[in-house]
Amino acid sequence: MTRLALAKALLGLTATLMMVANLLGCSGDAGVTIPPLPDDAGPPLDARPDAPPDATPSQTAAATPEFHPAPGTFDAPQSITLRTDTAGASIHYTLDGSPPDSKSPVYTSPISLAKTATLKAIARKTGFDDSAVRSGTYVIDIPPGVVEPAQLEPNSGDYPNDVEVHLTSATADATFCYTLDGAQPGCTEEARCASSSEAAAGTVLVSKSGQKLRAIACKKGMLASSVTQADYTLSAAAPVFDPMPGSYDPHNPRSIALASDTRGSVIHYSVNGSEPPSCSSPDTVPENGALPILTADAIIQAVTCKQNYATSAVVSATYLGAKCVGDFNILSVPGLQELARCEEITGNLTIGVSGLLTDLAPLAHLRSVNGNLTLQGNGALTSLHGLEALAVVGGEMIVASNAALTRIDELVALQSVGVRLMIWRNEALTELVGPNKLTKIGSLSIAGNPNLQHVGGFSQLAEIGGNFVVSTNAALISLDDMPALTKVVGNVGFSFNRALETQSGFTRMHEVGGNFTIDGNEALKGFSAFSQLTTIRGTLQVSNNPVLQSLPGFGGLTAAGGLTIRQNLAMTEIGGLDALESGSTEIEIASNPKLVRLNGLRRIPSATHIRLIDNAAMEKLEAFTALTQTSGDVSIVGCLGLKDLTGLEALGKIGGNLLLNADHSLTNLDALAQFVTLAGSLTITLNETLPTCQADRVYERLRAHGYGSTPDIRDNHGTGTCD
Numbered sequence: 001m002t003r004l005a006l007a008k009a010l011l012g013l014t015a016t017l018m019m020v021a022n023l024l025g026c027s028g029d030a031g032v033t034i035p036p037l038p039d040d041a042g043p044p045l046d047a048r049p050d051a052p053p054d055a056t057p058s059q060t061a062a063a064t065p066e067f068h069p070a071p072g073t074f075d076a077p078q079s080i081t082l083r084t085d086t087a088g089a090s091i092h093y094t095l096d097g098s099p100p101d102s103k104s105p106v107y108t109s110p111i112s113l114a115k116t117a118t119l120k121a122i123a124r125k126t127g128f129d130d131s132a133v134r135s136g137t138y139v140i141d142i143p144p145g146v147v148e149p150a151q152l153e154p155n156s157g158d159y160p161n162d163v164e165v166h167l168t169s170a171t172a173d174a175t176f177c178y179t180l181d182g183a184q185p186g187c188t189e190e191a192r193c194a195s196s197s198e199a200a201a202g203t204v205l206v207s208k209s210g211q212k213l214r215a216i217a218c219k220k221g222m223l224a225s226s227v228t229q230a231d232y233t234l235s236a237a238a239p240v241f242d243p244m245p246g247s248y249d250p251h252n253p254r255s256i257a258l259a260s261d262t263r264g265s266v267i268h269y270s271v272n273g274s275e276p277p278s279c280s281s282p283d284t285v286p287e288n289g290a291l292p293i294l295t296a297d298a299i300i301q302a303v304t305c306k307q308n309y310a311t312s313a314v315v316s317a318t319y320l321g322a323k324c325v326g327d328f329n330i331l332s333v334p335g336l337q338e339l340a341r342c343e344e345i346t347g348n349l350t351i352g353v354s355g356l357l358t359d360l361a362p363l364a365h366l367r368s369v370n371g372n373l374t375l376q377g378n379g380a381l382t383s384l385h386g387l388e389a390l391a392v393v394g395g396e397m398i399v400a401s402n403a404a405l406t407r408i409d410e411l412v413a414l415q416s417v418g419v420r421l422m423i424w425r426n427e428a429l430t431e432l433v434g435p436n437k438l439t440k441i442g443s444l445s446i447a448g449n450p451n452l453q454h455v456g457g458f459s460q461l462a463e464i465g466g467n468f469v470v471s472t473n474a475a476l477i478s479l480d481d482m483p484a485l486t487k488v489v490g491n492v493g494f495s496f497n498r499a500l501e502t503q504s505g506f507t508r509m510h511e512v513g514g515n516f517t518i519d520g521n522e523a524l525k526g527f528s529a530f531s532q533l534t535t536i537r538g539t540l541q542v543s544n545n546p547v548l549q550s551l552p553g554f555g556g557l558t559a560a561g562g563l564t565i566r567q568n569l570a571m572t573e574i575g576g577l578d579a580l581e582s583g584s585t586e587i588e589i590a591s592n593p594k595l596v597r598l599n600g601l602r603r604i605p606s607a608t609h610i611r612l613i614d615n616a617a618m619e620k621l622e623a624f625t626a627l628t629q630t631s632g633d634v635s636i637v638g639c640l641g642l643k644d645l646t647g648l649e650a651l652g653k654i655g656g657n658l659l660l661n662a663d664h665s666l667t668n669l670d671a672l673a674q675f676v677t678l679a680g681s682l683t684i685t686l687n688e689t690l691p692t693c694q695a696d697r698v699y700e701r702l703r704a705h706g707y708g709s710t711p712d713i714r715d716n717h718g719t720g721t722c723d
Helices: 003-024 334-338 691-703
Strands: 064-069 073-075 078-084 092-093 112-115 115-126 134-140 151-153 157-159 163-169 177-180 202-207 212-218 226-235 240-242 258-260 266-271 298-305 315-320 328-330 349-350 372-378 396-400 416-424 431-434 440-447 455-456 468-471 493-494 516-517 535-543 559-566 586-590 608-613 632-636 657-662 684-686 712-715
Touching: 078 092, 078 134, 151 226, 163 212, 163 226, 202 212, 226 586, 298 396, 328 334, 334 712, 684 691, 691 712
Parallel strands: 073 134, 157 226, 328 349, 349 372, 372 396, 396 416, 416 440, 431 455, 440 468, 468 493, 493 516, 516 535, 535 559, 559 586, 586 608, 608 632, 632 657, 657 684, 684 712
Antiparallel strands: 064 078, 078 112, 092 115, 115 134, 151 163, 163 202, 177 212, 212 226, 240 258, 266 298, 298 315
16 A cells, blocks of 8 residues: 555544544543554645645545456457546556556556466556456466377388388377377377377388287377378288290300399299298298209299298299290291290291291291291291201191292201191292101192292101192192102192193002092193002092093002092093992092093992983993992983993992983993892983883883882983884
């Protein structure tokens, strides 16, 4: 209390006491004593220099300050406004609960409170007493904030090495607490980790597969973040081979290196093992990663292992020294050069280079192709140089459409072609000398080579397992002997070789398993090549050979599945088939306009069908003197020169139909005296010189032996008698 205030209080008390004394009839002598002013009361009010002339001891006090908002509890910082009703008064305040005085801060603008405080204030103005003290407590109770969750980099996944996980939060200066076993991490109010570890420098090392990282972000004065989680798998990276699996040059062996991207791992391996390696297998790759040098084909299996890591998958690699695995389609010279180390190709090899490739020199080591070997469309290829070592082709060997190819005699080592050797449409090829070591082949086809004049070689070829075809070689004039060839399992065809005049080879061939066709050879005059041929299991077909006059060269043929002689414009006789005696199921001799005699078939006892059609010059049938029966038809049609059926005297049974039609020179059927059995129909028609009674006699003989069908006998206009 100030001296002035104390003086005022004492003066007020004195006045009160004097008034009470007067009321009681007392005076100063009655014992009422007026206490003196204290020493610090200061001079009398009217003696003060700042006292107004009319000042009195009952001076008015300044109005007590007002607070807005009123004291209370708040959940956010507050801005407090102070005011007093006394104009011009200053307001002094404190925030620590102490009484304000003239030395306390003067209010000039709203007071900001971010935490709890007790506000006290007085108003002061000159000439006024200080106001009463206004006091109030503002409680600031702000809920704590929540720290932003931890962000993990990298996140969950499968990794080949230990993972250093970096933790960050959008909340600055956060601390990170974590566990690696999936347990819930925690932190205290002081942001210290509880039941968990603190991530130093914001990083966590994951070093075991299957670890489950759980992390929270913490900060003092704030609530901990939600839990961020990530699961990590550590898997050893599978071994990598160098060089990659495949073929290697056996003349320049090298070691195989194995490596894994997993640091500190161990690679276990096996070579040509029946069981894949495991982490307990004894063989491990040395630190330099190099295996022993390969000297032979090898299958290497390997697996990567590391403690606390998942084991890698087992990987396998096949290294083949001279064996090139798979199919190869070569379209360029560099592509062919990549096969220089190959001694064996396990699949197919196709070479089709449109230009630049003149020979096959890069294949000098090649000994076998297990699949097909196709040399087609190589525009600049002139020879097969480079295939001198080739011994075996497991599938087809096709040499086709190589416009500049002039020779193939480089196949000096070729011994076997499994399916077919095909020489086709090579325009520049004039001479073909076949591989003389070739002993076994599936099929042999020499066709469509327009300038090919001579075929030779093949001196050791003993058997053709499929077909043998020499066809459409327009310039071919000679085909040398194949002295070792004894058998063709499939068909034989010599067709449309326009310049071929004679065939003199194949002197040891004794069997053809399919058909034998001689067709469309415009210059062919004769065959003397097949004197040892005894069996044709299919049909011997000789057709469309316009200058061929007879069939010499088949004198040893004893069995044929059929015989077709058709449209040979110059043929006059059928000779050279005198030994044929069995197996002829069907005989067709047709449209041979100059054929006069059927000789050379004298030993055939039976047939399926016999068809003699449109042989205008035919006069005699003496070829069939041994024929006793057929299981099918006998048709003699349009043989304009045929006068009788001499040669059929032994024929007793026809299992099909008998047709005698338009044989305009036929005068009698006396040769059919033994013919008593007919299973099919009897037709004897349009034979201009045959007396009807001749046909009737045949019918009556058949009917006498049980034939019950009605014959077709008509328009036979001969005038002779039947006596």
